[in-house]
Amino acid sequence: MTETKDLLGRIEAILNGDRLAITRAITSVENERAGWDDLLSHLYSHTGRAYRIGITGPPGAGKSTMTQKLIAHYTAAGLRVAVIAVDPTSPFTGGAILGDRVRMQSESMKAGVFVRSMATRGSLGGLNTKAQDVADILDAAGFDIVIYETVGVGQSELDIAKAADSTVVVLVPESGDSIQAMKSGLMEIADLFVMNKSDREGADQAVAALKTILTFRITHADDEWVPDVVRAVATEGKGIDDVAAGIERHREYMLHVGLLETRRIARERSRVERITERLLHTTFxxxxxxxxxxxxxxxxxxxxxxxxxxxxxxxxxxxxx
Ligand SMILES: Nc1nc2c(ncn2[C@@H]2O[C@H](COP(=O)(O)OP(=O)(O)OP(=O)(O)O)[C@@H](O)[C@H]2O)c(=O)[nH]1
Ligand SMILES: [Mg+2]
Incomplete structure (x- = not known):
């Protein structure tokens, strides 16, 4: 059958890291074009290698700048990095996403780097579900690291950021930022905090305040991990090594206590639940x-x-x- 041959050809191209094939697969999944589900199902057995990192935090905290520097850090170490920039509120011409795309252009042109923006238009079946589908494609395509970068701190951003192996919350020394973070649910999902813009006044106090809050924090339901607080000046590339080291420390901790697998299974479980609900609804x-x-x-x-x-x-x- 030519259809099967076509599907196998597409899969092989994706597994070989063919950029055009990857881009097409993502578009196909976003828009649910014919065969998108078969494609994803076939790719699934090739996933599970990539380490998934969520980066979230209030608007303007420096998430994109941080992501760019992390891309440079990881590629310098010989790793292949893919970024999924997600903006649930933005329509397809959304300013923030477009700006990020332009800013990231220089990075994304490099070999071993892939940057993709997703906005509301890609929300067929839910942005969270789609973001994970796209991550699966990139995982199967051989990227060592997949970063979800979200804009803002609404519920869907939190859902996406926490669908990662390690979640990084970027804050700035502005007064009350930590309190704000606590209110918006960022505290519960953070595996690592970055106090970015530490070149600004009040960084010391902000870090101290955050650490105080963390001592009172209700830890994750499933572990005893207390997130580190790392300082950075993303624009100058300062502290990026510490951010990467913090992520690595969390990864090693999770491997050590067997939590990485537990988290991944929980994630797949909720994917199945969401898909089931949707299938039931559409066929009912x-x-x-x-x-x-x-x-x-x-x-x-x-x-x-x-x-x-x-x-x-x-x-x-x-x-x-
Ligand atoms: N002073 C200072 N400025 C920074 C730092 N990091 C980022 N910025 C600046 O802060 C602004 C916002 O940075 P972005 O990286 O776009 O922040 P973002 O969190 O991605 O922003 P949104 O996507 O709009 O939520 C830019 O003008 C950056 O140049 C830093 O460490 N220090
Ligand atoms: Mg941004």
């Missing part, structure tokens, strides 16, 4: 069920049947299902 509303639903509306309106009663009928009876 057959024309017959819709008709049965419509037919039950008068009974609802006259209050002779309750919503629970109707829902039970729809889910329990085999109405064209």
């Amino acid at each position: 509303w057959t024309p017959e069920r819709l008709a049965a639903f419509e037919a039950a509306l008068p009974a609802l309106s006259s209050r002779t049947r309750s919503p629970l009663d109707v829902a039970r009928q729809l889910t329990q009876e085999r109405v064209g299902g």
